[in-house]
Amino acid sequence: MSENAERPTRLVPATPDNIAAAARCLREGGLVAMPTETVYGLAALATSDAAAASIYAAKGRPSFNPLIAHFACGDDAAREAVLDDNAKLLAAAFWPGPLTIVAPAAPGCRVSLLARAGLDTLALRVPGHDIARALIEAVGAPLVAPSANRSGRVSPTTAAHVLADLDGRVDWILDAGASPHGLESTIVGCIDGEVTLLRPGAIVRESLEAVLGRPIAQAADNPTAPAAPGMLASHYAPRAAVRLNATEVRANEAALDFGGALAGFPAKARLDLSPSRDLAEAAAHLFAYLRELDASGAKTIAVASIPERGLGEGINDRLRRAAAPRVL
Ligand code: TXA
Numbered sequence: 040m041s042e043n044a045e046r047p048t049r050l051v052p053a054t055p056d057n058i059a060a061a062a063r064c065l066r067e068g069g070l071v072a073m074p075t076e077t078v079y080g081l082a083a084l085a086t087s088d089a090a091a092a093s094i095y096a097a098k099g100r101p102s103f104n105p106l107i108a109h110f111a112c113g114d115d116a117a118r119e120a121v122l123d124d125n126a127k128l129l130a131a132a133f134w135p136g137p138l139t140i141v142a143p144a145a146p147g148c149r150v151s152l153l154a155r156a157g158l159d160t161l162a163l164r165v166p167g168h169d170i171a172r173a174l175i176e177a178v179g180a181p182l183v184a185p186s187a188n189r190s191g192r193v194s195p196t197t198a199a200h201v202l203a204d205l206d207g208r209v210d211w212i213l214d215a216g217a218s219p220h221g222l223e224s225t226i227v228g229c230i231d232g233e234v235t236l237l238r239p240g241a242i243v244r245e246s247l248e249a250v251l252g253r254p255i256a257q258a259a260d261n262p263t264a265p266a267a268p269g270m271l272a273s274h275y276a277p278r279a280a281v282r283l284n285a286t287e288v289r290a291n292e293a294a295l296d297f298g299g300a301l302a303g304f305p306a307k308a309r310l311d312l313s314p315s316r317d318l319a320e321a322a323a324h325l326f327a328y329l330r331e332l333d334a335s336g337a338k339t340i341a342v343a344s345i346p347e348r349g350l351g352e353g354i355n356d357r358l359r360r361a362a363a364p365r366v367l
């Protein structure tokens with residue numbers, strides 16, 4: 040716990056008693072880091088402008104960047120937004136699970152306008168993690184939750200990552216071990232009968248297309264699609280510079296390898312996302328390994344190339360943002 044902490048932070052196992060205590064804290068407007076199947080989220084009461092304001096302050100997040108509302112079940116989510124046929128199909132196929140649907144907010148939507156950054160759409164998610172849903176149920180109201188990292192930094196996949204970024208800025212951290220997917224939810228816009236991929240993530244494009252029975256457009260291809268304001272070019276940034284598609288490791292570089300492609304080169308530090316070239320394993324390791332290599336003190340992290348298929352689309356999206364010029 041840090042001295043002069045604005046909020047003394049308690050990191051505790053996600054037991055029923057601790058979930059109940061964290062739920063009470065959330066009802067009173069507090070902040071709780073909760074495990075989800077993708078990454079840890081920084082949760083607050085979705086219906087409260089003051090609670091949403093605390094999230095923006097704790098993360099140092101620009102308030103034009105809206106938050107995802109998390110629900111215990113699809114029926115609760117459907118009350119707050121207008122889900123068209125595409126949204127209903129996708130929700131039935133993937134909820135609970137790592138899919139976020141952006142849809143027009145329902146008239147009388149209870150989610151704080153500040154959390155929605157004033158938009159007339161709402162991002163909805165029903166997490167596939169038992170602890171996250173138990174917490175939402177215990178609160179009895181939806182929770183808004185961005186990833187529990189300082190704005191622009193690498194997303195957290197363990198409770199220790201959350202503590203490293205947010206000690207003194209969050210009331211409770213509920214520890215349920217490492218996040219199984221390690222990559223954030225896939226975000227799709229379902230507006231005016233169009234489906235748009237706003238952020239590639241833990242559910243691969245091919246699975247969405249199989250359910251819809253047709254290809255889906257990338258946000259940039261569709262000028263009428265809602266923007267995902269948080270998809271800033273520089274994001275997920277470690278302190279070190281990031282060099283993509285490396286075919287060798289240069290002096291003083293750390294290596295983020297895939298399938299042993301960089302194994303023959305000496306490196307300041309080295310981790311292999313998946314020696315067997317398994318993209319699910321690579322996604323689960325991505326953020327933790329970026330943090331670990333960053334801690335080696337290397338000035339640059341050289342990253343082996345990763346195939347653009349399946350989960351590779353989301354992994355490469357995060358790596359491109361980690362490598363982008365920093366404008367923080
Ligand atoms: O897996 C996840 O989705 C994690 C866990 C904690 O649930 N959450 C997460 O939240 O990644 P965050 O805030 O780090 O990313 C949410 C993204 C941002 O890029 C934001 O701009 C976008 O969702 N977003 C939120 N509401 C939106 C809306 N109404 N329209 C378009 N994009 C929206």
Ligand code: MG
Pocket residue numbers: 185186194
């Ligand atoms: Mg984030």
